[in-house]
Amino acid sequence: MFDISIITIGDEICIGQIVNTNAAWIAGKVTSIGANVKLHSTIGDNRDSLIDELNRLLPISDLVILTGGLGPTHDDITKNVLCEYFGDDLVLHNDTLKYLKKIFSLRGYHLTERNMEQAYLPSICLVLKNEVGTAPGMLFEEKGKFVISLPGVPAEMKYIMNDSVIPFIKRKIAERNDNVVLYKNLQTTGIPESKLADMIGEPKEFLGDGSLAFLPSYRGVKLRIGVSGKNFETAREKLKKIEKVIFEKAGGNIFSADDESLVSKVGSLLSERNLTVAVAESCTGGLLGAEFTSISGSSVYFSGGVIAYSNEIKEKILNVSKDSLVQFGAVSEQVAFELARNVRDIFKTDVGIGITGIAGPTGGTEEKPVGTVFIGLAFGDNVKVKKFVFSTEREVNRERAVGTALTMLLNELQNNE
Structure with missing residues (x-):
């Protein structure tokens, strides 16, 4: 080689x-x-x-x-x-x-x-x-x-x-005309590394002399297959066989087999269906919007967003009810619901995403510890909100919130084909 x-x-x-x-x-x-x-x-x-x-x-x-x-x-x-x-x-x-x-x-x-x-x-x-x-x-x-x-x-x-x-x-x-080494990445999201490993089982049973690595990140777990062969054709055939087995075992969690990123996959699906999205962000401070705009041509489907860090902006710009803020708090299911629904309506998009949470390291309570994040997804006439408790690290919480929001939207797009 x-x-x-x-x-x-x-x-x-x-x-x-x-x-x-x-x-x-x-x-x-x-x-x-x-x-x-x-x-x-x-x-x-x-x-x-x-x-x-x-x-x-x-x-x-x-x-x-x-x-x-x-x-x-x-x-x-x-x-x-x-x-x-x-x-x-x-x-x-x-x-x-x-x-x-x-x-x-x-x-x-x-x-x-x-x-x-x-x-x-x-x-x-x-x-x-x-x-x-x-x-x-x-x-x-x-x-x-x-x-x-x-x-x-x-x-x-x-x-x-x-x-x-x-x-x-x-x-x-x-x-x-020597041995070549080839790698293939399968991108997964929405499943922990340990659960993914359980689904795939013992790699030795299907890898042969190949290799399989689990590479976790805030956007999901990447599966990297490695093989060697006496030429490209031999190596590619080995890759195809291993890839086929992994898809049979965990295909439902694999969204890309060609190194496409999570946000790129979401953007492709939005674009294919002529759908648009807007975001209302609190604890993520614009990270989700930045993720969307990191893709060239994303203006086709990403309309814009609001960083509503203060309650005043949540009320005045995004029309979040003052009663909701007082009764439930800024970090709550109800406020995430209103953020997602209202940003969709204000921007006149098909999809609205609302994120509110306690990034840390301060601000947590016994009821709502640091890492508590509510993510709302308004898709068509429906609004779903999910609660997550991530970690005690500020940047980890912000990054995981963005990755989770994208995963929620990906699942919604795939389930509503």
Whole structure:
């Protein structure tokens, strides 16, 4: 199999200033085409660390992918370290210089000496074009092993990966005619991990030499199937057989077999049926609305929402009865009912969702502890409200409320086809 290791470079990643999303994205991309990810490594902007990692990982990998350290500032050391590692020198790459001049001219900027440094590249590398930024990628070969260096900026890294690196890896896998590794994700929602495991039973009975992982999140449990085979066809057949068994055992809880997110699935169903939705949020503070609008084109079905954090806004904007607030409290079945119904009527949508709860860490009582959330769903002429008690952690409660609201809507859409 074609083994890949990933090194992300940057002090900001090491100290936790930013999250390392590059490694996760790269790993997902290369495994989807049959490569095997050996390991991830994160290092600071340090010459010795990079050389040590290359010495450690190149012998056990077919390809090492680096991200970061290709900018024009003093802490961007990757090019110089790679020159040292491969015994090479930087030379002016004329095509890159022409591209930089063109980009800076279009932006109305002067190309400084510091910016020109990005046109100096190792003489032995294959230059990988970057049409969304100023730092090109670089590909090195050493005794049948490869090193690819990419910018740390996610958009630039993704462009070069899709344009140059993925086709390169596909060619190498095909040339070797070696074992490939494939993964398939089945998305579930509305069922706890333990109950899902009970439904599926003992994986050894149907996995063969494959693998099955349970990956819980606030939106549901992802089932990741992994298989290997001597070629793509063999691996795909193994995947299909395992997938078929899992669907037979737990298909009612699986909403996607192609990595579609929960909110994307809900949006697709709303769009297919020409339905619209509006939201009234209290404890989630706009998270549900943000989830809907994270999908491009969601304006087709998502009309808008109101963040009604105070009782005054619940009354004045969403027409929640003052009597309901006084008698039952803001966190109650009745108020969730009115939030869902009224936001639907005000926005003139087909669906209304109302969320009210105690996110914490303060505000809980014996009767209504922290984590108590009421979610109302107005669908057509019907309004349903469910009560949940999640956890004592504020962000967990907010995220779980959003995931649960989406699951309620998904179930309603599937049950009213």
